[in-house]
Amino acid sequence: MLGRDGETELLESVLRNAVEGRGGGVLLQGEPGIGKTALLSHVEERAGAFQVLRAVGVAPESDLAYATLHQLLLPALDRIDDLPGPQARALRILFGRADGAPPDPFLVALSTLSLLSLLAAERPVLCVLDDAHWADRPTLKTLAFVARRLADEPVALALAARADEGHAADLPDLRRVPLMGLDRDAAEALIAERLGGRRPADAERDRLLAATGGNPLALIELAGRELPPEGTPEPPAMTDELQRSFLAKVHARHAGSLPLLQLIAANGSGGVDVIERAAASLRVDTGPLHRAELDELLTHDGARLVFRHPLIRSALYHSVTAERRAAIHRALAGAFDDPSDQHRRAWHLGQAATGPDERAAEELERSAEQAALRGGPAAAMAALSRAAELTADGPRRGRRLWTAAHAAAHGGFTATAVDLLDRAEREPRLAEEDRIALAVMRAVVAVFAGSPGEALEFIAPWVPRALRLDRRRFTPTIAMYGDLGTRANRPEVWSDLAAWLEEAPLAADDPGDAVLLLLRDACRARAGVAPAQAVRHGAALESLTDPITMTLAGAVARGLGDHELSRRLYRAAERIARGGGSLGALAWNLEYQAADEIGRGRLGLAEACAEEGYQFAVEVGQLSTACRNRGLLALCAAVRGRPGAGELAAGVLAEAGERGLPDATTYARRALGLAELGAGRYGEAVRHFEAAGEWDTDEPASLVMGVVPDLVEALVRVGEHERAAAATARYVRWARHTVSPELGALAARCRALVAGDGDADALFAESLRLHAAADAPLEHARTELLLGERLRRDRRRSPARRHLRGAAETFHRIGALPFADRALGELRATGESAGAPETGVLSTLTPQELRIALAVGQGLTNREIAAQLFLSPRTVDYHLRKVFQKAAITSRAELMRLVLAERPA
Numbered sequence: 001m002l003g004r005d006g007e008t009e010l011l012e013s014v015l016r017n018a019v020e021g022r023g024g025g026v027l028l029q030g031e032p033g034i035g036k037t038a039l040l041s042h043v044e045e046r047a048g049a050f051q052v053l054r055a056v057g058v059a060p061e062s063d064l065a066y067a068t069l070h071q072l073l074l075p076a077l078d079r080i081d082d083l084p085g086p087q088a089r090a091l092r093i094l095f096g097r098a099d100g101a102p103p104d105p106f107l108v109a110l111s112t113l114s115l116l117s118l119l120a121a122e123r124p125v126l127c128v129l130d131d132a133h134w135a136d137r138p139t140l141k142t143l144a145f146v147a148r149r150l151a152d153e154p155v156a157l158a159l160a161a162r163a164d165e166g167h168a169a170d171l172p173d174l175r176r177v178p179l180m181g182l183d184r185d186a187a188e189a190l191i192a193e194r195l196g197g198r199r200p201a202d203a204e205r206d207r208l209l210a211a212t213g214g215n216p217l218a219l220i221e222l223a224g225r226e227l228p229p230e231g232t233p234e235p236p237a238m239t240d241e242l243q244r245s246f247l248a249k250v251h252a253r254h255a256g257s258l259p260l261l262q263l264i265a266a267n268g269s270g271g272v273d274v275i276e277r278a279a280a281s282l283r284v285d286t287g288p289l290h291r292a293e294l295d296e297l298l299t300h301d302g303a304r305l306v307f308r309h310p311l312i313r314s315a316l317y318h319s320v321t322a323e324r325r326a327a328i329h330r331a332l333a334g335a336f337d338d339p340s341d342q343h344r345r346a347w348h349l350g351q352a353a354t355g356p357d358e359r360a361a362e363e364l365e366r367s368a369e370q371a372a373l374r375g376g377p378a379a380a381m382a383a384l385s386r387a388a389e390l391t392a393d394g395p396r397r398g399r400r401l402w403t404a405a406h407a408a409a410h411g412g413f414t415a416t417a418v419d420l421l422d423r424a425e426r427e428p429r430l431a432e433e434d435r436i437a438l439a440v441m442r443a444v445v446a447v448f449a450g451s452p453g454e455a456l457e458f459i460a461p462w463v464p465r466a467l468r469l470d471r472r473r474f475t476p477t478i479a480m481y482g483d484l485g486t487r488a489n490r491p492e493v494w495s496d497l498a499a500w501l502e503e504a505p506l507a508a509d510d511p512g513d514a515v516l517l518l519l520r521d522a523c524r525a526r527a528g529v530a531p532a533q534a535v536r537h538g539a540a541l542e543s544l545t546d547p548i549t550m551t552l553a554g555a556v557a558r559g560l561g562d563h564e565l566s567r568r569l570y571r572a573a574e575r576i577a578r579g580g581g582s583l584g585a586l587a588w589n590l591e592y593q594a595a596d597e598i599g600r601g602r603l604g605l606a607e608a609c610a611e612e613g614y615q616f617a618v619e620v621g622q623l624s625t626a627c628r629n630r631g632l633l634a635l636c637a638a639v640r641g642r643p644g645a646g647e648l649a650a651g652v653l654a655e656a657g658e659r660g661l662p663d664a665t666t667y668a669r670r671a672l673g674l675a676e677l678g679a680g681r682y683g684e685a686v687r688h689f690e691a692a693g694e695w696d697t698d699e700p701a702s703l704v705m706g707v708v709p710d711l712v713e714a715l716v717r718v719g720e721h722e723r724a725a726a727a728t729a730r731y732v733r734w735a736r737h738t739v740s741p742e743l744g745a746l747a748a749r750c751r752a753l754v755a756g757d758g759d760a761d762a763l764f765a766e767s768l769r770l771h772a773a774a775d776a777p778l779e780h781a782r783t784e785l786l787l788g789e790r791l792r793r794d795r796r797r798s799p800a801r802r803h804l805r806g807a808a809e810t811f812h813r814i815g816a817l818p819f820a821d822r823a824l825g826e827l828r829a830t831g832e833s834a835g836a837p838e839t840g841v842l843s844t845l846t847p848q849e850l851r852i853a854l855a856v857g858q859g860l861t862n863r864e865i866a867a868q869l870f871l872s873p874r875t876v877d878y879h880l881r882k883v884f885q886k887a888a889i890t891s892r893a894e895l896m897r898l899v900l901a902e903r904p905a
Contacts, residue, residue: 001042002216003186004035007177011043014156018124019049023150025157027132027171030179033217036160039179040128043158050126050156051119056306057134059314060266064343065379068135069112069142070095072127076119083118084867086579087111105138106619107581109145110870116146116155117872124154132161132171136379137413140171145619147173149871152878181214190216194223221246246315250297257288258316261297264305265316266328272305277335282327326352343367346383356392364390365400368407380407381416388423398427399434405441414449414621417441433469436462440477447480448584448622451660452487455480460493464500471504475512479552482519486559486702489662489693491526498523514540515549518556525560525737538565547573547585551592558596559702561740563775567596578868587616587625594632598639599742601778601814605854607636608847612869624664627655631667638671638678639778641818645675666692666703673710678818682717689714705734709779712750713786725754742779745770749783760790781810785823797830804830815843841887841898849886852879856892857899 001008007028014026028036044052055072077095080088090103090111103111119125129135129143147157157174182190187209192199208219254261263284264275272289279286288294289305299306307313320328329352336345346367349360364387368380384404391397401424408417421442424430430438439458446455463481466474478497485493501520506513514537521537541557544550554569570593577586590613597606610632617626631652637645649671656664673688689711693704708731715724728750735743745767752763764787771780784807791800804827811820845853848869855865862880866873889895 001038002190003182004039004042007039007179008042010175010177011039011158012046014158015043015047015050015124015126018126018154018156021152021154023120023153023155023157025127025147025150025159025174026177027174028158028160028177028179029163031163031215033215033221034179034181035216036179037130038216040130040158040160043126044128047124047126047156050124051122052126052128054128055130055135057129057131057136058306059134059317060347062134062136063347063379063382065136065138066094066108066142068129068139069108072129072139073112073115076115079115079118083111083114084863086581087114087867090581091115104581104583105141106145106583106616106870108138109142110581110867112142113146113149113872114866117153117874120154121874124156126156126158129157129159132159138379144171144173145870147171148619149875152875153872181209182216182219183214184209187214187219190219191223194220244315246312247319250312250316254288254294254297257285257294258319259284260286260288261294261316262320262324263328263331264298265307265313266325267305267332274332274335275305277337278328278331281331281334322354326354343379343383350383350386350390353390355390357390358392361387361390361400365403368403380404381413381420385420394427395429395431395434398424398430401427402434402438402441405438409441409445409448414445417445421445432465433473436466436469436474436477440474443477443480443484447484447624449624451624452484452663453490453660456484456488456490456493459484460496463496467500467504471516472510472512475515476546476549476552479515479519479549479556482522483552483555486555487661487663489666489703491702494523494526498527508537509540511540511544512549515544515553515556518553518560522556522560522737527737538562538568541565541569542572544569544572545576547577547582547589550576551585551589555592559738561738561743563596563740563742570596578870581870583616583870584620584622587613587620587622587629589613590616591625591629591632594629594636598632598635599779600775601781601810601816603636603640603778603815604843604845604847604850607633608851610636611847612851616870624659624661627652627659627661628664628667631656631664631671634671635667635674638675639819640815641675641678641821645671649675662693663703666707670707670710673707673714675818677710677714678822682714685714686711686718686720705731708734709746709750712753713782716753721754724750728754740774741770742774742776745774745776745783746779749779749786753786757794764790777810778814778816781807781814781816781823782819784810785819785826788823789826792826792830801827801830801832805832813843844886845883849879849883852876853883853895853899856880856895859896 011026014024017024028039030036044054053072053075055068057068061067073091077091080091080097082088083091086107087110089098089100090107092098093100093103094108116125116127127143132140143157143159146155150157159171159174163178181187184205188199188205191205191208208223250258250261259282260275260279263278263282267275267278275289276286278284289298297307297312317325329348333345333348333352336342336348342363346360346363349357350364353360364383368383368387381404384400384407388397388400388404391400401420405417405420405424408414408420421438424438439462443455443458446452446458459477459481463474463478466477471478482493482497485491485497497519501516501523504516504520506517506520508514508517518537518541541550541553544553550569550573554566554573557563557569558566570589573589574586574593577583577589590609594606594609594613597603597609610629614626614629614633617623617629630648634645634649634652637648649668652664653668653672656662656668669688669692673685673692676682676685676688689707692707708727712724712727712731715721715727728747731750732747735747748763748767748770752760752767755763764783767783768780768787771783774780784803788800788802788804788807791797791803804823808820808823808827811817811823842850842853851869852865855868860868862873862876865871866876869876883895884890887895887898889898
């Protein structure tokens with residue numbers, strides 16, 4: 001630890017914080033030999049009160065999903081049965097202890113967090129991972145998930161990785177500690193220790209420092225050796241220097257054991273039984289292993305063998321010829337006879353192949369299927385990529401590349417997915433259904449990380465052919481096409497769908513066909529051909545099992561005005577996504593729910609959905625989904641009058657412009673407009689509302705038309721009555737495609753605002769009547785406010801007070817404070833002395849606290865809430881204590897009564 005006082009103090013502070021229940025972690029970064037492993041050993045020595053879990057990443061297993069996680073959690077796997085059922089099952093399937101459907105990566109991550117939290121309830125936990133740059137990506141993503149949720153856990157993470165391997169990007173929430181070479185004094189002390197107490201001459205010390213850059217391991221290896229004469233060319237890079245140094249040591253002391261050491265280096269998993277079988281087939285003597293002759297190079301961890309320094313292993317592995325390395329991998333492939341190790345067998349076969357090899361490719365393909373079952377998209381991607389390289393046949397190679405791209409997209413490796421799709425499209429003789437599948441995958445990547453317009457261009461040419469070839473296989477694609485038309489402000493998409501769907505023979509009792517029937521009804525309603533009848537397909541739709549398809553169907557039902565069916569589909573999709581730990585589908589679903597809750601005026605729930613959706617979208621790399629959720633957060637902030645609403649909306653507007661996201665642009669523009677409307681700056685409000693999209697097209701887009709009621713109000717405020725009347729006429733025509741009383745109420749309100757005095761009262765009455773049949777208190781209260789303002793101006797004070805008082809109460813209850821202030825101001829102008837109504841307790845909670853409070857209201861336990869919200873039970877308990885403090889209550893029963901008494905905002 002010479003020269004490492006700052007680093008050791010930091011590591012010890014991480015341990016102290018964990019003991020106090022404030023977990024966290026560090027990532028030590030530096031070149032080989034810089035002292036990362038020594039620092040990890042130091043923190044282990046200081047963790048006497050901790051339960052220590054440790055693992056070491058190894059290069060051959062870097063493509064084997066969760067291999068490093070299995071190594072890390074191995075001592076704790078006997079506690080799996082203490083986890084909630086779905087989490088326990090996920091880990092059993094993952095580690096080969098049970099059969100079943102593949103656990104989603106984020107269910108695995110939640111299960112890992114729960115297991116560590118369970119252990120930490122007994123004593124603090126320290127997780128140590130050396131050579132994290134060689135750990136598999138699913139393990140790193142799991143640890144990143146855990147690291148983000150340790151604020152209230154007595155759990156510490158200490159990882160070490162090379163600084164130039166790129167894996168640090170997978171661990172953004174760990175504090176990075178770059179390790180530099182030792183300074184002159186520390187280097188001199190280390191050299192003296194290596195030389196048995198003899199202090200080096202200044203010239204010798206300086207030359208060693210210059211040659212090693214202060215790398216401690218290099219100093220130890222080269223101290224006392226003859227260095228190249230001064231004036232000679234610069235030595236090779238330090239890694240090469242160290243590798244040669246390690247090889248020289250091995251050759252000098254263990255030359256006779258080189259074949260055995262090379263075999264162990266190629267194995268990776270370190271299993272002694274596998275080494276024995278492979279060595280027998282290669283006729284390699286394993287005697288030195290059993291005579292403890294290699295103990296200075298290897299350590300035994302149960303049945304595993306681990307090199308004491310990764311550079312020893314690296315030097316040995318790369319010291320053999322390509323031909324010999326292929327023979328070693330073939331022998332290792334033949335040594336795996338346990339079915340649970342077939343993925344390792346396939347990997348070694350793939351490494352042994354030197355040209356097209358269909359047998360190895362098939363094994364890798366089966367390995368990829370198993371990797372998918374274990375929730376390892378990175379492993380599946382690597383196996384299928386290698387399988388494609390070994391495939392001679394073009395169409396089959398294309399399908400394997402497409403499947404690898406699917407795994408890459410599922411794992412969040414967007415750039416890799418695009419590259420694999422590019423390679424697949426270059427393959428000759430691909431079948432038409434394969435071409436469609438490639439276009440669909442490109443569209444999916446664009447939806448999550450690109451723009452809806454780009455996604456539309458990928459799939460538009462293929463939708464009619466998909467309907468003709470296999471409509472059930474491509475139902476999600478067809479539904480996505482309609483949704484993209486809405487998101488991209490491209491209403492002509494629905495005209496295309498109408499023509500295609502009218503020709504398709506559809507069965508109402510088939511869930512997939514029910515989605516297509518729903519789309520066809522939407523097309524007919526938009527064209528004014530038939531009334532909306534979404535509810536008639538409800539039973540078949542609610543038997544769907546794919547959360548993405550269910551969410552898409554919910555969006556279509558909402559557009560038709562069937563809000564009850566829409567919400568049932570949204571919530572069922574959310575339950576399936578949460579139960580399977582599918583954060584990608586969940587992030588996407590929560591955006592739709594947030595938009596729906598804003599429409600209902602339940603701003604607290606909308607914020608909770610959008611905040612959680614944003615976090616999950618960032619976690620899985622869906623940056624466009626994240627931007628849209630931030631747009632909805634800006635909209636909530638504007639309605640609630642939060643100071644940062646304008647800045648948040650401006651940030652979303654800039655990002656949405658760069659990404660080509662009309663939907664997020666509309667959210668941000670509406671947020672900016674509502675903020676100006678609430679502040680009484682009506683001209684600026686008009687500017688933002690009109691900038692939300694194109695208004696002069698023949699066929700209006702749903703996103704843009706949703707802003708018209710706001711625009712009409714602002715135009716009337718600035719005296720632009722003709723423009724307001726024109727916008728109202730367009731809105732009334734557009735609203736006819738739905739049976740929703742909500743849109744009817746808004747259309748009547750717009751007409752009332754532009755009507756003469758003789759007609760306004762009847763139109764306002766019609767609007768309020770329709771509002772009463774809808775579940776949209778925010779818009780109901782806005783209509784009451786506008787009516788109350790008109791009545792006050794007409795000196796009809798008594799009815800004005802009634803409507804203004806009702807509006808003020810609703811605005812306060814749901815947290816729309818700028819509108820509440822307007823209502824109270826108008827109420828005082830009628831001569832009534834009005835104070836602010838009392839605000840409900842639930843409206844004071846943060847989004848996370850509100851979700852937990854509502855879950856308690858449903859009777860869920862802390863463990864059940866933790867599983868739903870991807871938190872640990874300890875974190876749920878922490879937030880629940882905060883809820884109790886804000887509500888001035890002391891029990892769950894009191895909280896349940898409070899949730900029942902207050903309608904959540």
